[in-house]
Amino acid sequence: MSIHHIKNMRGGIFGALFLAAAVFGQAGIGSETGPNASGENVQVKMPLTAFDYSGVRLDDGPAKRQFDEVREFYLRIPNDDLLKGFRQRAGLPAPGADLGGWYSADLGNIFGQILSGLSRMYRASGDLACRAKVDTLIAEWGKCIGPDGYPFFSLHPQGVAYIYDKLVGGLADAILYGGSKEAPLHLARITDWAEKHINRVRDYANADGGGAPRVDWSEWYTMGENLYRAFLATGDERYREFAKVWEYDEYWSIYARRGDIFAPRPNGQTTRAYHAYSHVNTLSSAAAAYQVSGERRYLDTIRNAYDYLQAEQCFATGGFGPDEQLAPPAERLRLLGATHNSVETQCTSWAGFKLGRYLMLFTGSARYGDWIERIFYNNIGASLPNAPDGRVFYYADYNPRGGKKVLYDSGWSCCSGSRPMAVAAFHDIIYFKDDAGLYVNLFVPSTVEWNGATIRQRTRFPETDVTELTVSASQPSAFGLSFRSPAWLIAPMTVAVNGRAVPADADERHWVTVRREWRNGDKVVVRLPMGFRAEALDAKAGPSAICFGPVVMALKSPNGNPAGRIDLRRLDQEWAAVPGEPLTFRLRGDVGLVMQPFYAFKENEPYFLYLDPAAK
Numbered sequence: 001m002s003i004h005h006i007k008n009m010r011g012g013i014f015g016a017l018f019l020a021a022a023v024f025g026q027a028g029i030g031s032e033t034g035p036n037a038s039g040e041n042v043q044v045k046m047p048l049t050a051f052d053y054s055g056v057r058l059d060d061g062p063a064k065r066q067f068d069e070v071r072e073f074y075l076r077i078p079n080d081d082l083l084k085g086f087r088q089r090a091g092l093p094a095p096g097a098d099l100g101g102w103y104s105a106d107l108g109n110i111f112g113q114i115l116s117g118l119s120r121m122y123r124a125s126g127d128l129a130c131r132a133k134v135d136t137l138i139a140e141w142g143k144c145i146g147p148d149g150y151p152f153f154s155l156h157p158q159g160v161a162y163i164y165d166k167l168v169g170g171l172a173d174a175i176l177y178g179g180s181k182e183a184p185l186h187l188a189r190i191t192d193w194a195e196k197h198i199n200r201v202r203d204y205a206n207a208d209g210g211g212a213p214r215v216d217w218s219e220w221y222t223m224g225e226n227l228y229r230a231f232l233a234t235g236d237e238r239y240r241e242f243a244k245v246w247e248y249d250e251y252w253s254i255y256a257r258r259g260d261i262f263a264p265r266p267n268g269q270t271t272r273a274y275h276a277y278s279h280v281n282t283l284s285s286a287a288a289a290y291q292v293s294g295e296r297r298y299l300d301t302i303r304n305a306y307d308y309l310q311a312e313q314c315f316a317t318g319g320f321g322p323d324e325q326l327a328p329p330a331e332r333l334r335l336l337g338a339t340h341n342s343v344e345t346q347c348t349s350w351a352g353f354k355l356g357r358y359l360m361l362f363t364g365s366a367r368y369g370d371w372i373e374r375i376f377y378n379n380i381g382a383s384l385p386n387a388p389d390g391r392v393f394y395y396a397d398y399n400p401r402g403g404k405k406v407l408y409d410s411g412w413s414c415c416s417g418s419r420p421m422a423v424a425a426f427h428d429i430i431y432f433k434d435d436a437g438l439y440v441n442l443f444v445p446s447t448v449e450w451n452g453a454t455i456r457q458r459t460r461f462p463e464t465d466v467t468e469l470t471v472s473a474s475q476p477s478a479f480g481l482s483f484r485s486p487a488w489l490i491a492p493m494t495v496a497v498n499g500r501a502v503p504a505d506a507d508e509r510h511w512v513t514v515r516r517e518w519r520n521g522d523k524v525v526v527r528l529p530m531g532f533r534a535e536a537l538d539a540k541a542g543p544s545a546i547c548f549g550p551v552v553m554a555l556k557s558p559n560g561n562p563a564g565r566i567d568l569r570r571l572d573q574e575w576a577a578v579p580g581e582p583l584t585f586r587l588r589g590d591v592g593l594v595m596q597p598f599y600a601f602k603e604n605e606p607y608f609l610y611l612d613p614a615a616k
Helices: 013-024 062-076 079-090 111-125 128-142 160-178 183-197 220-234 237-245 249-256 276-293 296-312 329-338 345-363 366-378 414-428
Strands: 056-058 431-434 437-440 446-450 453-459 466-473 477-484 494-497 500-502 511-518 523-527 532-536 544-548 551-556 575-577 585-587 590-597
Touching: 056 062, 056 414, 062 111, 062 128, 062 414, 079 111, 079 128, 111 128, 111 160, 111 414, 128 160, 128 183, 160 183, 160 220, 183 220, 183 237, 220 237, 220 276, 237 276, 249 276, 249 296, 276 296, 276 345, 296 345, 296 366, 345 366, 345 414, 366 477, 366 551, 431 446, 437 511, 453 477, 494 511
Parallel strands: 437 477
Antiparallel strands: 056 446, 431 437, 446 453, 453 466, 466 523, 477 511, 494 500, 494 523, 532 544, 544 551, 551 590, 575 585, 585 590
């Protein structure tokens, strides 16, 4: 989040990030999305439907282990510790300890994100402890809300718009996934305050001229999504109308018309860099606007933005934002070697999961699942567990001079808030559905209940190239079973039902579909041929990462960046698999050079992810 740079200025980054806000922030105040052709705002009919955290279970494997670890971590945080600052500010008894870090400093306070993560985890897992914690936190926090609706941890919050946005999201999730009765009441109260005190005009004056907190200006452009979701959760039109105020059309419209976000605008101004996470996360606000209104310009925005991000901003891992910037190609290339803060792991994973999911729902196309998959294995799936003091794996390091996985040096940062939401999302990105079939997006050990049938997916993918699905049904049922055909395949996918091969041609939406009457015990075996490839950061030249299927590899090299010793055109011939160690390879003729998935590296273990002959 951009407020991170308030505490950690690095050269000209602070100015570059806030230049984007200065250029865009005062334009388009009160801009309207407008009604659809019939004159009313309506939800869009989508080709695919999500399971929305219900009906999908993670089975034993890395994803389940990570989910369980994260759920247990956030359940262990004492409620009194989370509530202490709110109670102190409200003049109430405040037992508990100071959590420290960003939380006690009220810097982008993550209370709302914890409500979101635990609400989603309750819906996904059925763990009543998650729901009980959310209900208790909402009830006790509600006692701390000021008479005017003031909701914050302290009298001097840093990131007012940002924190309000996350509180709205947390309360909406408590309604949608936890059935909270108190959340709608508190949501209305804090919005009373926000409608009066948070706006898109840059105003650092005290809200009432006295002792009230300053209204700052951080990341307001991410607010629309959660307000639209509040409208969908409650049916109260005030949230839809307030969401319209925060639409970032002056930025979104550049994508809608396939423009260049770094090009001079009609007024002659340009933006040198954008804060990466928030300027991708705001695209989910455009998606929510499309979901509510059905206006095509919002869909054009997110489809074109996706194509741009994949072509110009994403690393091979699916992550983006060196030094938290969306930057022009030459500057992004420079930053790769200039910083060890290559990707804001937890937050950008959350942003990518959401945008990819929206696009799959709105278009029915499996191609957007490729980004979700990259993030799943190489970003959130490659991160370290939280430390007890709230430190999190914030930045991934892709610097060609070498990197290590380390925890951030301050506790309870923004990524500590995004982490439980991103991990909970595992349940909502593996499978999709429509009236006629089930769609398998990720190849992950899991079970899904759908249309009277239970489908169990058993696999060790990506350590093997096979996944097996078994159908359990009390009576025969006809439906389609579709599998995403990934872009990384080195040969066509094959599908066998009960041991017999069936046609496996991908359709125009990149799905391979088997339609038949399914019976109890039917088994489907899908093979997804994988191999090596090199992905250059710049299409013309520059550093490259080695991938194997959806997995980004990293190298153990005791003698510096090994780019000069590796022929990227002969990866299959020059690398030998290490017996008994999945996805681990040694360079023939140089057994000291080992390659394995980035997700396999442990804390403080040195690696090289991008190969660059110029790196020293």
